[in-house]
Amino acid sequence: MDFKDAVMQRYATKQFDGRLIDESLLFQLLDIIRFSPSAFNLQPWKIKIISSAKLKEKLKIHSNNQLQITSCSHLLVFCANTELELLVNRIEQKLESLGMPLDVRDPYIGMIRNYISSMDPERRLSFAREQVFVALANAVNGAKALGFDSCPMGGFDPAAYSEALFIPDEYVPTVLCAIGYAADTPTPKWRFPREDLFF
Numbered sequence: 001m002d003f004k005d006a007v008m009q010r011y012a013t014k015q016f017d018g019r020l021i022d023e024s025l026l027f028q029l030l031d032i033i034r035f036s037p038s039a040f041n042l043q044p045w046k047i048k049i050i051s052s053a054k055l056k057e058k059l060k061i062h063s064n065n066q067l068q069i070t071s072c073s074h075l076l077v078f079c080a081n082t083e084l085e086l087l088v089n090r091i092e093q094k095l096e097s098l099g100m101p102l103d104v105r106d107p108y109i110g111m112i113r114n115y116i117s118s119m120d121p122e123r124r125l126s127f128a129r130e131q132v133f134v135a136l137a138n139a140v141n142g143a144k145a146l147g148f149d150s151c152p153m154g155g156f157d158p159a160a161y162s163e164a165l166f167i168p169d170e171y172v173p174t175v176l177c178a179i180g181y182a183a184d185t186p187t188p189k190w191r192f193p194r195e196d197l198f199f
C-alpha cells in the first residue's frame, strides 16, 4: 500500500477479530519499527511482544478493560530504555566496526556521553520516551501498509504492566500498540484544518 493511503486509512481500531497475524508479516512490522529514527541513533526502546491469550486477559484489567487488549493478535508493549550509557557503548563499538576513524569517533561519542551525563533520571526517561513515540508512529502506519490494523494505547497502568510482565526496572512501559485485523467500523476521520496547524 502507498504510504499516503496507509496514513489516511489507518485508524485507532477499537476491536479486533482475534485472527493471528502471520509470523512473516509480523517480522516485517518489527523491522519497520526497528528502523525508526532516534536521536544519535541510540534506539532507546525495548518492545515486549505478547500473544498469549491468558496474559492478555491478565493485562486487560490494567488497561482500562479496553477490548483491543484481548481481541488483538499481538500486543506490543513499547518500553523506554533508560540505560543510555550502555547504548552509547554499543554505538561506539558499532562505529568502530564500521571503520570510523578514532579522531572522528572519539569526539562524536564524547559529545553524546557529555549530553547524556547532563541529564537527571527524569530527563533521561523523558528523552527515551520521546524516541519511543517515533517508533510507535512507524508501528501504526507500518501495520496498515502491511495490510492489518492497530491501536496506539496510552490507557494502561505502566507499573502493573512491569510487574505482570517481569520487566526490568531500566525498561519503562511507555505506550502500547495492539495489532491485528479490525472487527469494528472506523468512524469518519477528522483533523484540524491545515491553516490551524502550520504557521
Ligand SMILES: Cc1cc2nc3c(=O)[nH]c(=O)nc-3n(C[C@H](O)[C@H](O)[C@H](O)COP(=O)(O)O)c2cc1C
Binding pocket: 010, 011, 012, 013, 014, 066, 151, 152, 153, 154, 155, 156, 175, 189
Ligand atoms: C499516545 C496515544 C495514546 C492513545 N491511547 C489510546 C487508548 O488508550 N485507547 C484507544 O482506544 N485509543 C487510544 N489512542 C488513539 C487515539 O484516540 C486516536 O489516534 C485519535 O482519536 C485519532 O483517531 P484515529 O487514530 O482513528 O485517526 C491513542 C493514541 C495515541 C497516539
